[in-house]
Amino acid sequence: MSTVTRRIVIGVLLALVAAVASVGALGATGRVVLVHHPVPGRPLAIVEEVPGPETGPACPLDARYVDEQPEGLRPDVLRAWERLRAAASGQGVALCLNDGKRSTGQQRREFEDAVRRFGNAELAARYVLPPEKSMHVKGIAVDVQPLGSAAWVERQGPALGWCRRYLNEEWHFEYDPAYATAGCPAMLPSASGS
Numbered sequence: 001m002s003t004v005t006r007r008i009v010i011g012v013l014l015a016l017v018a019a020v021a022s023v024g025a026l027g028a029t030g031r032v033v034l035v036h037h038p039v040p041g042r043p044l045a046i047v048e049e050v051p052g053p054e055t056g057p058a059c060p061l062d063a064r065y066v067d068e069q070p071e072g073l074r075p076d077v078l079r080a081w082e083r084l085r086a087a088a089s090g091q092g093v094a095l096c097l098n099d100g101k102r103s104t105g106q107q108r109r110e111f112e113d114a115v116r117r118f119g120n121a122e123l124a125a126r127y128v129l130p131p132e133k134s135m136h137v138k139g140i141a142v143d144v145q146p147l148g149s150a151a152w153v154e155r156q157g158p159a160l161g162w163c164r165r166y167l168n169e170e171w172h173f174e175y176d177p178a179y180a181t182a183g184c185p186a187m188l189p190s191a192s193g194s
Helices: 003-028 075-090 104-118 147-160
Strands: 032-035 044-047 096-099 141-145 162-164 172-175
Touching (some): 075 147, 147 172
16 A cells, blocks of 8 residues: 555544544534434434524515525425425415524523513423424424414324424424324423423
């Protein structure tokens, strides 16, 4: 083996060791979480610090809301969102993604703001969960607006794996491919379960 080839091999090995150490360090800090992917044997790394958009253009149906890009959603959830939006469009219904993926930091800010508005963490958690409990942070939840569009998702979304989860949030939907066959789980009174 020539000296140049040996240097290249050593460089590649060092880069590989550095990459593995980086993922290990992120895993130890909780910033990378390996979760089961619906395809057996294929884990999917979710980096919970990957932010979603902070905002988006005005929803063309109702300017009180935005229509974010679905950036940061888990890849299977993004594909499911695109199928849902296409199905809605095929029936003449437009969906605005008022809120999708949030990083841990984004969710923490949302939760702290809710605590200020509602006066305590218990009341705030009925509408905004802390980061470690939020499905927005995991990249599997979307908030659909306006409410007429959300009502369509509530009726038609389960066949595509989308279910409304909370009685007090008509706009909040979570994706699980099992919902398409098993049906939606019972709704909780609120995000806190009470």
